Amino acid sequence: GAVVSQHPSWVICKSGTSVKIECRSLDFQATTMFWYRQFPKQSLMLMATSNEGSKATYEQGVEKDKFLINHASLTLSTLTVTSAHPEDSSFYICSARVSGQGEHFGSGTRLTVV
């Protein structure tokens, strides 16, 4: 149980375009999901907390207009990287809170902006 599915696993996009990443909880309902960014050989950096039915809470330094988060249902949160630039290239990972079990992570999305 507690499977978190993330799609796509990798994406290449042109500079200036937008990219949407989906995070789904497959066998449970997730009122809270988290979005992380990870650079090579570094730790996970929390970008934002996504709450179902309300606005996301962004960490300091994260541009909310650039990284749009939508959590419209109890099983789906999306992260849209708008007007992507090469510096946005990174590994993006979502996670979902499971009651009594802590956080379970998706498999990540490798974004490359060319």
Next chain:
Amino acid sequence: QQQVKQSPQSLIVQKGGISIINCAYENTAFDYFPWYQQFPGKGPALLIAIRPDVSEKKEGRFTISFNKSAKQFSLHIMDSQPGDSATYFCAASKAAGNKLTFGGGTRVLVKP
């Protein structure tokens, strides 16, 4: 401010040996301490977690030791196998489900 400090950054161990990773935290409000294993190109997977009311927790070959007074906790991987080669992250939160603060990670290589 790095609230969870993890060491060493990398570790090489022979097959069958013991891998030991240490973490120290600063925030005494933390009360949930999980360990995650991450393979290249994949998301982290929860290995084992502990709360401060116990000093040790064991699951299979993985053991967490917790020292509340020293604000330190460690992961021991017994009988290390090449398949254990991965990056390990400790983390802490104020409760299971609140946002996690991660350590810097330890890359473990188990040599056959």
